[in-house]
Amino acid sequence: MHLFVLLKGVDNLAKNPGKKFEDNIKQSCNKKNIFFYRIKDVYIPYHIPQKLRQQIKVPINEYDNFIFGKGHLFPCELKSTGQKSFSFDEKIIKNHQINNLLKASQYEQIIPGFIFNFRNYENKTYFIHINDFVDFKNKAERKSIPMDICEEFGIEIENEIKKTNYFYYIEEFINKAIEKYK
Numbered sequence: 001m002h003l004f005v006l007l008k009g010v011d012n013l014a015k016n017p018g019k020k021f022e023d024n025i026k027q028s029c030n031k032k033n034i035f036f037y038r039i040k041d042v043y044i045p046y047h048i049p050q051k052l053r054q055q056i057k058v059p060i061n062e063y064d065n066f067i068f069g070k071g072h073l074f075p076c077e078l079k080s081t082g083q084k085s086f087s088f089d090e091k092i093i094k095n096h097q098i099n100n101l102l103k104a105s106q107y108e109q110i111i112p113g114f115i116f117n118f119r120n121y122e123n124k125t126y127f128i129h130i131n132d133f134v135d136f137k138n139k140a141e142r143k144s145i146p147m148d149i150c151e152e153f154g155i156e157i158e159n160e161i162k163k164t165n166y167f168y169y170i171e172e173f174i175n176k177a178i179e180k181y182k
Contacts, residue, residue: 020165021080021117022064028159028168035068062100063112069174072111075104076127080117085144088137098137101130111181115157118147123166126154127173129181155180 022038029036039061044053067074077097079086086092093114104112113129124147132153136145155176158169 017082017119018078018080021119022078024159024166025078025115025168025170026065027165028170029067031167032171034170034174036065038065039063060096063097063104067170067174069171070178072109072174072178074174074177075101075110075112076115077101077113078115078117080119082120084118084121085146086116087144089143098130098134102134105130111177116145116147116150116154118150121147123159123161124151125157125159125168126150127157127177128154129177 026036026038041061042058044056044058048056063075063077065076065078067076077093079092101112101114104110111129113127114133115125115127117123117125126147128145128150133145136149136153155173157173159166161167
């Protein structure tokens with residue numbers, strides 16, 4: 001039975017590139033002894049009757065995870081796409097994520113933001129501070145944040161492919177982010 005659950009988990013990573021991206025970030029942190037904590041999502045199984053499902057209170061995560069390094073905490077929302085931009089649509093970037101990252105930005109030594117991964121474009125990956133994201137979103141006359149804007153305003157998180165998974169240079173990213181946002 002345990003083997004089935006394990007294989008099912010591995011299969012889920014293969015089917016969901018966003019989960020694989022998150023796992024690659026986590027593994028990259030672990031290899032460099034950088035603290036990473038993924039906040040677990042809570043799901044109500046579909047086989048539970050709708051009437052009962054409506055009565056179950058499920059907490060909504062403020063964001064995906066925490067990365068901690070060099071005395072700084074990075075609350076992050078990770079997003080991965082095969083497209084060249086991320087839609088501002090509520091299904092993709094939720095208002096509560098934006099609001100909670102903004103709240104976190106009020107504290108010293110906390111650098112909150114989005115990590116955007118453009119997997120079909122050389123796996124380009126950028127950290128966008130929440131304040132820069134909100135400024136762009138409020139001023140833009142568009143409904144998405146494109147890769148070139150992420151490149152302009154963000155910090156690129158360098159990475160390289162290792163057989164089938166990517167290794168992300170998180171330590172270098174942390175150094176750049178602390179320098180830019182201190």
